[in-house]
Amino acid sequence: MNYTVVLPAAGSGKRMKADRNKLLLELSGKPIFIYTLEVFDRDPNCEGMWLAVKDGERQLIEEYVERYEIKKVKGYAIGGAERQDSVRAGLEMAGPCEVVLVHDAARPFISPSVITELVEQANQSGAAIAGVPVKDTIKKVQGGLITETVDRSSLWMIQTPQAFRYELLLQAAQLAQAEAFLGTDEAMLVERTGHPVQVVESTYENVKMTTPDDLIYGQAILASRLQ
Numbered sequence: 181m182n183y184t185v186v187l188p189a190a191g192s193g194k195r196m197k198a199d200r201n202k203l204l205l206e207l208s209g210k211p212i213f214i215y216t217l218e219v220f221d222r223d224p225n226c227e228g229m230w231l232a233v234k235d236g237e238r239q240l241i242e243e244y245v246e247r248y249e250i251k252k253v254k255g256y257a258i259g260g261a262e263r264q265d266s267v268r269a270g271l272e273m274a275g276p277c278e279v280v281l282v283h284d285a286a287r288p289f290i291s292p293s294v295i296t297e298l299v300e301q302a303n304q305s306g307a308a309i310a311g312v313p314v315k316d317t318i319k320k321v322q323g324g325l326i327t328e329t330v331d332r333s334s335l336w337m338i339q340t341p342q343a344f345r346y347e348l349l350l351q352a353a354q355l356a357q358a359e360a361f362l363g364t365d366e367a368m369l370v371e372r373t374g375h376p377v378q379v380v381e382s383t384y385e386n387v388k389m390t391t392p393d394d395l396i397y398g399q400a401i402l403a404s405r406l407q
């Protein structure tokens with residue numbers, strides 16, 4: 181099953197505390213977001229990529245895309261203040277298509293088989309997102325004191341990719357915009373329309389490069405892949 185992918189890349193990476201957008205930081209000499217684009221460039225089912233970028237970074241990002249010979253980038257949308265705005269801008273440019281995947285450019289280690297599974301599930305049921313079971317004990321804490329130990333057996337850490345039938349996600353994103361609802365992921369926007377969302381088990385390697393320690397982990401993942 182073919183799909184189109186929207187990649188939000190218009191953040192600033194404040195938690196990374198670098199001097200530039202974290203996506204431009206390098207792992208083994210290559211910018212983080214290029215690893216992400218390469219996964220989709222190599223996937224025969226990927227029909228095209230749409231990147232949401234900051235206006236001021238578009239030229240630089242385009243130069244990298246050319247330098248690394250990424251073939252499937254179809255276009256660039258200008259991102260907004262919130263990730264949700266960037267995704268919506270990308271979606272509006274990307275469609276119409278049957279299945280669309282939204283994937284953070286900051287997750288370079290996504291597994292190709294998880295992408296395939298998500299696309300199949302979204303084609304069948306409309307909405308499927310990647311996640312992994314929570315590993316740690318989770319407690320609610322207020323003022324330094326535990327108020328509750330949460331049963332973790334049903335808790336999952338949610339990632340991207342998140343895959344949807346295009347019309348379902350576009351309508352959910354436009355409804356959220358009209359109602360000034362801000363969600364933390366695409367699934368939240370679809371959940372509030374009442375449409376069920378499936379969760380597909382992903383890998384712990386599909387970590388988002390968010391804080392400086394994630395770069396150490398990312399470097400280790402790359403090293404392990406060379407063995």
Ligand code: CTP
Binds near residue numbers: 286
């Ligand atoms: N993103 C975006 N537009 C925004 C904010 C984020 O396209 N207004 C993108 C980021 O570039 C990233 C993905 O959404 O690829 C996930 O967001 P996050 O990890 O939070 O990245 P940043 O917002 O850049 O980082 P921070 O929250 O630490 O500032």
Ligand code: MG
Binds near residue numbers: 191263
């Ligand atoms: Mg952010």
